[in-house]
Amino acid sequence: MxxxxxxxxxxxxxxxxxxxxxxxxxxxxxxxxxxxxxxxxxxxxxxxxxxxxxxxxxxxxxxxxxxxxxxxxxxxxxxxxxxxxxxxxxxxxxxxxxxxxxxxxxxxxxxxxxxxxxxxxxxxxxxxxxxxxxxxxxxxxxxxxxxxxxxxxxxxxxxxxxxxxxxxxxxxxxxxxxxxxxxxxxxxxxxxxxxxxxxxxxxxxxxxxxxGLAWLTGAHYDALLPQMINWEALGGVSFKKGCYTGQEVVARAHFRGQVKKRLVRAQLEGEHLPELGASVNDAGGKSHGEVVAAEIDAYGQAEILAVLSTRDDLGPLHVDGQAVKRLKLPYPIERLDPESLAKAV
Missing domain, CATH: 3.30.1360.120 (Probable tRNA modification gtpase trme; domain 1)
Structure with missing residues (x-):
């Protein structure tokens, strides 16, 4: 402490x-x-x-x-x-x-x-x-x-x-x-x-x-591409700089559109706060992602950020038995160059 x-x-x-x-x-x-x-x-x-x-x-x-x-x-x-x-x-x-x-x-x-x-x-x-x-x-x-x-x-x-x-x-x-x-x-x-x-x-x-801002913890160390937490949509990735460790994979995922999971924001219909890394499952129990952040909101319900499959046909989802209600992110899922953020007034 x-x-x-x-x-x-x-x-x-x-x-x-x-x-x-x-x-x-x-x-x-x-x-x-x-x-x-x-x-x-x-x-x-x-x-x-x-x-x-x-x-x-x-x-x-x-x-x-x-x-x-x-x-x-x-x-x-x-x-x-x-x-x-x-x-x-x-x-x-x-x-x-x-x-x-x-x-x-x-x-x-x-x-x-x-x-x-x-x-x-x-x-x-x-x-x-x-x-x-x-x-x-x-x-x-x-x-x-x-x-x-x-x-x-x-x-x-x-x-x-x-x-x-x-x-x-x-x-x-x-x-x-x-x-x-x-x-x-x-x-x-x-x-x-x-x-x-x-x-x-x-x-x-x-x-x-x-x-829509996820800070990585030990639960997801060495597990996610930056795009999986929408980092390039927040200006956290420069695609205009030279080489850095991991740059080739990150750039390829961006330019070829190979990001199969994305960060989503949601509310759970319940008061139970899930653990980080908790699975997001469909009705049949199949996992399609996991929780990367979770807190109780002003109305006593859990709000989460989860890295979730980008497929459109997932159907109803739940976390620890609590139904998932998707909420809107406050930014578009598109590339935001930090160079433009630096210059913006």
Whole structure:
């Protein structure tokens, strides 16, 4: 558990979960501005004179686009194109890049990149001394500016300096992620809690689901192509850059239309929260996909993201006996070049 979390009042926490005594937290986020400790996410710094070259050869992002303003999505793959992790890429100084990804995969990604680091005079550091906070709601941008003296940026962009960064994430309401030293986190959380309701990180994860944004966990390590979580539709894959590990397979799947599974958003007709990796079955019990994210929504029902077969004739589906009701994704399933996102105003 992060040390600063232990100082918070009314919290119940584990390594990747934190909840508060706040009633109906998901509904609070619909009606008020909330503040969230993002304990399920973590930070990996890649620093050194060759950090950009190391990342350029390993990541699906065009690294030069990460310029301290645009902060692109990215993924790291095996030679077979299967994802080892997906992340958001920041540049925080001339020779320092920052990756924000799910806590479960930060150690394995560091170990993977360590194999190449000596050739590029690069250091890889898990930043346990940093904290991540989330703000959701109509007043999120105002609180971010007042609380951290940083002007909130556009979605998938960053603002700040080498010590603190603020990022804007997509959603039906404004969403900000703040990265700051742990030594400042408890006081910042206390001050902002006077104007924003403290809620657990399940609320942030629910808003990720509703935004069609899946962060890879250990349940799907080395199992999915980036396109299977719609990563290219979110601008997480550059098809204009040179080679990187897994690039050939990822490009072939795109240009030949060989993606047989896609991320879908759905609601389950029941209150049971499925495990990550739970099978999505048809009436005959045949599996057509599996759950990659799941949370309880403001109405007490489970909302999920699932990687599901692209076939049209699947019929009624269920997860753990709960019927699947498909919901609309907030973006089209088509290629979105990060180069265009970087230039957009």
């Amino acid at each position: 992060n040390d600063w979390i232990t100082a918070l009042e009314g919290r119940h926490a584990s390594d990747t979960r934190v909840e508060f005594d706040t009633p109906e937290p998901a509904r609070q986020a619909m009606e008020r501005t909330v503040i969230v400790p993002l304990v399920h996410m973590a930070v990996l710094d890649v620093s050194g004179t060759g950090a950009d070259k190391l990342l350029q050869g390993q990541t699906s992002a065009q690294v030069e686009l990460a310029d301290g303003d645009f902060a692109p999505l990215t993924s790291f793959c095996t030679p077979k194109g299967r994802m080892l992790a997906n992340a958001q890429l920041l540049r925080v100084s001339e020779d320092r890049y920052r990756l924000i990804l799910h806590r479960e995969l930060i150690g394995s990604l560091r170990d993977h990149l360590r194999k190449f680091a000596p050739f590029y005079k690069t250091e890889l550091t898990i930043r346990d001394d940093l904290a991540l906070l989330g703000l959701i709601g109509k007043e999120a941008e105002a609180l971010g500016e007042v609380g951290f003296d940083l002007v909130p940026p556009r979605v998938w962009h960053q603002a700040g300096d080498g010590e603190r960064q603020i990022l804007a994430h997509p959603g039906s309401q404004p969403r900000l992620m703040v990265c700051l030293p742990q030594a400042q986190a408890s006081e910042a959380f206390r001050q902002l809690s006077a104007q924003a309701v403290p809620v657990g990180n399940s609320v942030w994860r629910l808003h990720d689901i509703q935004a």
